[in-house]
Structure formats: structure tokens, C-alpha cells
Amino acid sequence: MNWFLKGLKKGIKTEKFPKTNPIDIAPWSTELNGSGNVNCPTKAIDNGSWNSERCIYCRRCYPLYSPTGNIDIFKVNKKNNIFRRSFYVYPIDIGTCGGCNLELKLISSPQYDMTRFGIFFTNTPRHADALIIMGVMTEGMKEPLLNAYEAMPEPKLIIALGVCAISGGILGTGSQIEPDVIIPGCPPNPYTILKALIEAKGDKE
Ligand code: SF4
Ligand code: SF4
Numbered sequence: 001m002n003w004f005l006k007g008l009k010k011g012i013k014t015e016k017f018p019k020t021n022p023i024d025i026a027p028w029s030t031e032l033n034g035s036g037n038v039n040c041p042t043k044a045i046d047n048g049s050w051n052s053e054r055c056i057y058c059r060r061c062y063p064l065y066s067p068t069g070n071i072d073i074f075k076v077n078k079k080n081n082i083f084r085r086s087f088y089v090y091p092i093d094i095g096t097c098g099g100c101n102l103e104l105k106l107i108s109s110p111q112y113d114m115t116r117f118g119i120f121f122t123n124t125p126r127h128a129d130a131l132i133i134m135g136v137m138t139e140g141m142k143e144p145l146l147n148a149y150e151a152m153p154e155p156k157l158i159i160a161l162g163v164c165a166i167s168g169g170i171l172g173t174g175s176q177i178e179p180d181v182i183i184p185g186c187p188p189n190p191y192t193i194l195k196a197l198i199e200a201k202g203d204k205e
Contacts (some may be wrong), residue, residue: 018194029185029187031067032053035048038061076197079200084201089131090148092131117203130157132159158177160182165179180200
């Protein structure tokens with residue numbers, strides 16, 4: 001059967017999210033809940049409270065702490081509804097393991113289909129509304145990161161994707177550019193990424 005007929009037979013497979021909550025999330029990239037002190041390698045658990053911005057999801061704290069399935073672990077400190085109709089994001093890898101890149105790429109797949117929310121990738125910072133930073137700050141990427149930031153037109157948003165870019169995780173230090181949007185996870189869940197981007201562009205869905 002050719003792909004066209006196969007598509008007609010199977011119908012639309014794109015998630016209804018965010019109007020309907022996802023049912024097939026990978027739990028270990030969601031909020032952790034529990035109590036007790038754990039020898040957490042990144043100090044994400046300190047005095048019995050969990051800090052999403054430091055968690056590398058190594059599961060060392062299980063079963064004292066376990067995932068709740070709550071994907072709303074992102075923070076949008078600044079949004080701009082000028083981007084409501086079209087929001088162009090420019091991803092930059094400043095020192096990743098490749099995990100964040102894969103999950104970010106997934107939001108453009110037919111399952112998540114970011115374009116229906118007016119979100120697009122651009123391959124030049126000149127056309128970008130938001131810079132998505134992934135990975136720890138490596139020496140060789142300091143200048144390219146700064147150049148990309150300066151090449152972007154105003155207004156612009158800075159998004160830190162993944163614990164490496166936010167706090168350095170277990171590998172090093174974060175991007176050192178103050179982010180407007182923080183998307184925790186190691187790597188972040190595609191649903192979390194999509195939901196954070198939808199909110200950052202000033203659109204609820
Ligand atoms: S999963 Fe690992 S990094 Fe995250 S809180 Fe538990 S022990 Fe710490
Ligand atoms: S946050 Fe995790 S998945 Fe993303 S680059 Fe760092 S180590 Fe890799």
C-alpha cells in the first residue's frame with residue numbers, strides 16, 4: 001500500500017494536546033514528589049524539597065521521590081503576544097549530549113505538530129523571535145552564542161531548554177544568559193516544551 005492510501009486508512013494521528021491532557025507521557029521527565037533526604041548528585045533535593053532546575057532524572061531518589069505525571073514544570077517569566085501568530089525559534093547547541101536536541105526536534109513531528117500553534121524553526125538568528133539554548137556552556141561556543149544573541153532582532157526571548165542550559169546539571173555550568181523561559185528536564189518532555197512555547201508566544205493554545 002502506498003503512503004498516501006496508508007495515511008487515508010489510518011486517519012489523523014496528531015495529539016489533541018493541549019486541549020486534552022496527554023495520556024502517554026514518559027513519567028520520568030515530569031514533576032517529582034516525595035519526602036526525605038537523598039544523596040542527590042546535583043543537589044536537586046535539598047532539605048526535602050525538589051528543585052526541577054537542577055534535576056537530571058537519574059532516579060537515585062526513587063522510591064522516596066517519584067514522578068507525578070505533571071508536565072507543568074516550566075517557567076515563563078516573560079512572554080510577548082506579538083508572537084501570537086508566528087513564533088520563529090532558533091535552537092543553538094552550546095554543549096549537549098544530544099538528548100535535548102532530539103526531544104526538541106520531536107515537536108515538529110506529526111504527533112506533536114508545532115506548526116498548528118504557529119511555531120516554526122528558523123536556521124538563522126536574523127529571523128528568530130526566540131533563541132533556544134541547549135547544553136552546558138563550552139568554551140568554543142561562548143562567542144557563537146553571543147553572536148547569535150546579538151544578531152536577533154528585538155523583541156526577542158531567551159529560552160533555556162534542559163537542565164544543562166539552566167543550571168549546568170551534572171556536566172558543567174549553564175548558559176549564563178538570563179533566560180526568559182525555563183524548560184526543565186533531562187531531556188525535557190516534548191509536551192512540556194510545546195506547552196512552554198505556546199505560553200511564551202502569548203497564546204494559550
Ligand atoms: S532524580 Fe536524581 S537528580 Fe533528580 S532529584 Fe532524584 S536524585 Fe536528584
Ligand atoms: S539536559 Fe540532559 S539531555 Fe539535555 S543536554 Fe543536558 S544531559 Fe543531555
